[in-house]
Amino acid sequence: AQSVTQPDIHITVSEGAxxxxxxxxxxxxxxxLFWYVQSPGQGLQLLLKYFSGDTLVQGIKGFEAxxxxxxxxxxxxxxSVHWSDAAExxxxxxxxxxxxxxxxxxxxxxxxKP
Amino acid sequence: DxxxxxxxxxxxTQMGNDKSIKCEQNLGHDTMYWYKQDSKKFLKxxxxxNNKELIINETVPNRFSPKSPDKAHLNLHxxxxxxxxxxxxxxxxxxxxxxxQETQYFGPGTRLLVL
Numbered sequence: 006a007q008s009v010t011q012p013d014i015h016i017t018v019s020e021g022a023x024x025x026x027x028x029x030x031x032x033x034x035x036x037x038l039f040w041y042v043q044s045p046g047q048g049l050q051l052l053l054k055y056f057s058g059d060t061l062v063q064g065i066k067g068f069e070a071x072x073x074x075x076x077x078x079x080x081x082x083x084x085s086v087h088w089s090d091a092a093e094x095x096x097x098x099x100x101x102x103x104x105x106x107x108x109x110x111x112x113x114x115x116x117x118k119p
Numbered sequence: 120d121x122x123x124x125x126x127x128x129x130x131x132t133q134m135g136n137d138k139s140i141k142c143e144q145n146l147g148h149d150t151m152y153w154y155k156q157d158s159k160k161f162l163k164x165x166x167x168x169n170n171k172e173l174i175i176n177e178t179v180p181n182r183f184s185p186k187s188p189d190k191a192h193l194n195l196h197x198x199x200x201x202x203x204x205x206x207x208x209x210x211x212x213x214x215x216x217x218x219x220q221e222t223q224y225f226g227p228g229t230r231l232l233v234l
């Protein structure tokens with residue numbers, strides 16, 4: 006069965022430091038992968054997505070993610086974190102053979118220290 | 120212009136009551152979804168509709184009944200509310216089926232508290 010694991014429940018980084026959020030997926034075919042961000046009290050917003058082609062994907066707000074098939078990973082990165090990046094981050098895989106639903110990871114809460 | 124809107128934003132009610140949550144999207148999308156986010160922030164799909172037709176119906180108690188009067192609306196009715204129904208319910212929409220490359224656009228959520 007398809008699944009997504011985000012090993013880090015909570016991460017704290019200093020403002021200006023680099024960030025990497027981990028995501029591992031389990032999927033039999035070529036996965037459709039997404040990263041969403043949820044600010045406190047808000048809905049989810051898409052940061053970036055991967056379907057095929059270049060394995061390094063650029064997204065909004067300066068985020069990027071790299072698809073590594075050999076490691077079944079799709080880690081999210083940002084070179085310099087801003088205080089406004091503090092939020093919950095969700096990795097998701099599109100289960101194309103199940104009506105197109107998204108299967109989400111548990112989420113990683115990002116805190117930013119001044 | 121809110122792309123995906125939900126009403127109400129907050130809902131506090133007693134066990135055993137029946138309540139509805141409404142969702143509307145003005146994006147012209149064909150597919151709409153309901154997700155439940157529990158207290159640990161885990162998101163799980165409940166239902167999806169494509170052009171008013173039920174596509175996904177996860178193992179959700181039959182106390183939950185979605186209704187799609189038209190492509191732009193997907194409402195969620197919950198009968199005989201239980202304590203465990205307390206959660207945040209998100210509506211979302213996409214122009215196709217989300218797993219097939221399309222981006223899902225989420226509403227702001229409805230925070231349901233059952234006392």
